[in-house]
């Protein structure tokens with residue numbers, strides 16, 4: 001049984017979020033607890049809990065995450081300086097919300113890839 005998270009409600013616009021982009025495959029909104037000047041989450045519209053649950057049918061929408069990330073990076077004005085794209089998986093990856101999402105982070109030098 002796959003349980004919905006708050007992200008499904010944001011996608012359906014049932015609760016408020018700062019949505020910056022939405023199409024038939026993905027929804028992007030600003031992280032409620034930003035770790036950088038730009039911190040946007042790009043979420044699959046269908047509920048797939050983690051990368052471990054991906055199937056070949058998700059390849060189009062997973063690829064779409066990257067082109068939408070680029071579109072948003074350009075619109076945020078951070079594309080040329082650069083940015084970081086992160087997808088966390090499960091406990092060791094630090095995943096808190098079990099609904100696949102890509103973090104788009106930028107707007108300042110982000111430092112080393114891992115804190116420790």
Ligand code: AMP
Pocket residue numbers: 006017029030031032033034041087088094095096097098
């Ligand atoms: P992760 O640790 O990869 O699962 O990331 C989950 C992210 O979702 C965290 O950075 C949270 O700050 C963010 N988050 C949780 N609830 C909300 C919300 N209601 N609106 C926007 N971002 C959220």
